[in-house]
Amino acid sequence: MTRTRLLTLTPFVILALLVWLVSVPVSNRPVTHNIVMTADQFAFDPPVLRVNQGDTVRLTLQAADVVHGFYLDGYGLNTRIEPGVSRQIEFTADRAGKFRYRCSVSCGSLHPFMIGELVVNPNFPFYRAVGITLITVIAVLVYLRKFPPAPV
Numbered sequence: 835m836t837r838t839r840l841l842t843l844t845p846f847v848i849l850a851l852l853v854w855l856v857s858v859p860v861s862n863r864p865v866t867h868n869i870v871m872t873a874d875q876f877a878f879d880p881p882v883l884r885v886n887q888g889d890t891v892r893l894t895l896q897a898a899d900v901v902h903g904f905y906l907d908g909y910g911l912n913t914r915i916e917p918g919v920s921r922q923i924e925f926t927a928d929r930a931g932k933f934r935y936r937c938s939v940s941c942g943s944l945h946p947f948m949i950g951e952l953v954v955n956p957n958f959p960f961y962r963a964v965g966i967t968l969i970t971v972i973a974v975l976v977y978l979r980k981f982p983p984a985p986v
């Protein structure tokens with residue numbers, strides 16, 4: 835492929851990228867996650883929760899064997915889970931980052947290791963804006979290179 839041909843194609847590639855960037859649904863549209871979380875000696879199931887920032891998390895907590903607790907770091911949530919009684923807690927994952935959840939009721943020898951992780955992915959409006967700006971700048975540079983302004 836010749837250099838000129840490549841230059842001719844570049845604006846189309848850039849346009850396609852722009853259209854893609856603008857049209858990809860923004861991941862920050864909040865959704866509600868209904869999750870059944872089972873506490874069992876000595877683990878939580880699921881062990882990892884992944885949500886996006888702004889999502890609502892509705893947890894139905896149940897204990898499979900003995901009394902457990904559910905404490906979520908960073909969100910200050912704490913509740914006791916009795917076997918046979920499911921308990922619902924709901925919160926908005928408004929803080930991005932990784933947060934541990936742990937059992938807050940001494941439930942046996944390995945109780946201190948009864949830990950799970952909530953991963954709240956941040957929204958990226960900033961990186962998206964940087965991406966669109968960069969692509970536009972490159973498009974303008976390519977265009978100017980191809981059609982240099984007439985000397986004055």
Ligand SMILES: [Cu+2]
Pocket residue numbers: 902903937938939940941942945946948
């Ligand atoms: Cu425990």
